[in-house]
Amino acid sequence: MYYNSESILFLNGKYVKASEASTDLYSQTLHYGYGVFEGIRAYQTVNGVKIFKSEEHYKRLKKSCELVNIPFSYTVEELEQITYQVLRRNNFADAYIRPLVYCGPNMSLTSPKEVSLMICAWEWGKYLGDQLLRLSISSYQRPNPKSIRIEAKVSGHYVNSILATSEAKQRGFDEALMLDMEGNVAEGPGANFFYEKDGALFTPSLGHILPGITRHTVLQICKELDIPVVEKKINPEELFEADGAFYCGTAAEVAGIESIEGHTFNKHWKNTLGAIIQEAYKSLVLEKSYSSYIIV
Numbered sequence: 001m002y003y004n005s006e007s008i009l010f011l012n013g014k015y016v017k018a019s020e021a022s023t024d025l026y027s028q029t030l031h032y033g034y035g036v037f038e039g040i041r042a043y044q045t046v047n048g049v050k051i052f053k054s055e056e057h058y059k060r061l062k063k064s065c066e067l068v069n070i071p072f073s074y075t076v077e078e079l080e081q082i083t084y085q086v087l088r089r090n091n092f093a094d095a096y097i098r099p100l101v102y103c104g105p106n107m108s109l110t111s112p113k114e115v116s117l118m119i120c121a122w123e124w125g126k127y128l129g130d131q132l133l134r135l136s137i138s139s140y141q142r143p144n145p146k147s148i149r150i151e152a153k154v155s156g157h158y159v160n161s162i163l164a165t166s167e168a169k170q171r172g173f174d175e176a177l178m179l180d181m182e183g184n185v186a187e188g189p190g191a192n193f194f195y196e197k198d199g200a201l202f203t204p205s206l207g208h209i210l211p212g213i214t215r216h217t218v219l220q221i222c223k224e225l226d227i228p229v230v231e232k233k234i235n236p237e238e239l240f241e242a243d244g245a246f247y248c249g250t251a252a253e254v255a256g257i258e259s260i261e262g263h264t265f266n267k268h269w270k271n272t273l274g275a276i277i278q279e280a281y282k283s284l285v286l287e288k289s290y291s292s293y294i295i296v
């Protein structure tokens with residue numbers, strides 16, 4: 001359950017009980033998936049409750065609106081203030097935050113006349129669980145960037161993710177890995193992908209994937225820890241020779257992968273670069289120093 005009778009969310013300028021908030025059933029977002037959202041985390045850091053990378057997330061929210069022509073006038077600063085209020089009013093420290101920009105009643109395919117902002121939060125542990133992930137390669141491709149704005153977090157795009165995750169679970173796997181329309185490795189239904197080979201990390205280059213904020217953070221961690229990373233087109237065959245792999249995303253954080261279509265990796269997770277990055281990421285979100293991690 002994401003809310004109880006006491007939960008408070010922000011809706012169009014007011015802080016209201018989640019159980020009392022309502023929306024119009026003729027919403028264009030409800031019918032056509034025409035809305036945008038973000039997924040953000042807050043942590044109880046050594047310096048108090050902090051929203052991790054809030055500026056980056058709210059810039060992306062605004063960019064998503066712009067890319068799909070949804071008028072949205074809140075500033076990043078306003079959005080940050082509202083989010084801290086939501087956290088305070090719910091007395092949350094470690095929380096997942098979900099801002100949603102959705103459209104009012106409009107059953108045609110024209111620009112929205114009415115746009116709403118909702119920001120809610122809930123206490124959420126590990127999104128992908130504690131265990132290493134067993135991935136399938138999905139029969140569903142990521143959408144062609146020529147049919148949608150792949151760099152925007154648009155509600156309707158997530159039908160593709162839901163199909164991929166449910167297919168993976170039906171086949172007995174934990175999660176899916178998705179290819180792009182050219183058959184190269186793209187990303188997970190809700191996370192970006194990295195694999196390790198011979199002391200370096202490899203990740204799909206931008207263009208056919210969501211440019212994840214965590215992906216960017218991982219690239220920064222690699223720079224600081226002197227871990228070589230190559231952004232390139234990845235043929236799925238390469239994965240069967242890999243030493244290790246992981247997913248990264250705001251909800252997923254850094255999640256180790258055990259196998260892909262039953263192929264396990266050459267190294268145990270605890271000996272991989274991914275495990276080092278996982279620790280560094282944990283320290284970073286808690287505002288602890290991680291520069292002491294030494295690469296073997």
Ligand code: PMP
Nearest residue numbers: 190191192210212213214249250
């Ligand atoms: N890819 C997809 C498809 C996603 O939904 C997400 C989650 N937003 C990510 C990657 C990771 O993005 P981020 O690190 O910004 O959460």
